[in-house]
Amino acid sequence: MAWLIWGLVLFLGVHSVAIVSPGARNAWAQRLGEMPWKALYSLVSLAGLVLIVLGYGLAREQPLLLYTPPAALRHLALLLMLPVFVLLLAAYLPGRIQRTAKHPMLLAVKLWALAHLLANGNLADVLLFGGFLAWAVADRMSVKRRAAAAPLRPVPGLPASAWNDAIALVAGLALYVVVLLWAHAAWIGVRPVG
Known part of the structure; x- marks a missing residue:
């Protein structure tokens, strides 16, 4: 279950940047550059998605x-x-x-x-x-x-x-x-x- 939770935290967390701080996306894009920010955002999203898929699959083996x-x-x-x-x-x-x-x-x-x-x-x-x-x-x-x-x-x-x-x-x-x-x-x- 921990993998699923970590995946959700990563995936939904990075997708919540604008919810928590509307200007943060633009600030990060200016600080890092548009393409590096998009690359980092994509890598964190992908890592979260992989953890969600693995964690959900593992959790289904012992359902509660x-x-x-x-x-x-x-x-x-x-x-x-x-x-x-x-x-x-x-x-x-x-x-x-x-x-x-x-x-x-x-x-x-x-x-x-x-x-x-x-x-x-x-x-x-x-x-x-x-x-x-x-x-x-x-x-x-x-x-x-x-x-x-x-x-x-x-x-x-x-x-x-x-x-x-x-x-x-x-x-x-x-x-x-x-x-x-x-x-x-x-x-x-x-x-x-x-």
Whole structure:
């Protein structure tokens, strides 16, 4: 469990720099230089992600059950996951979905985390998905506060187009089907359906 916790601390910690200190990202980028700061940020994120994956895998070998979700919550989780990939793609594809969601990636993380908390009741699940949910909520509140103080830089992506929503919708739903029917079982070892 320690590896999972350290991974969450590293990954969510580095992604929380702007939450804790809105000017810190720019200060570090000026102090180190833009590319060295991005390289350091990426290395810490990657190290955190590797520790999360290893720690979660190890924790699943000796699960500590906190609650047993009823079957109805597993069905609700599948429904909540439906827009997640669409929102992730919409974060990089400016269009109506992106404008309506305002911060589609954060909304996708919140839905993903909530869906997995509803469907899983082990301690490792609560730490992993609860940590990401808490981070996404805190980041969304921080984004509102930071946007009021100074405009945020847009997420890099394709130029705005009427086609972007169609691309996000079709490709996002296709990804959902691939993950649901194959990738989740192949990569995580858990079959969401069947």
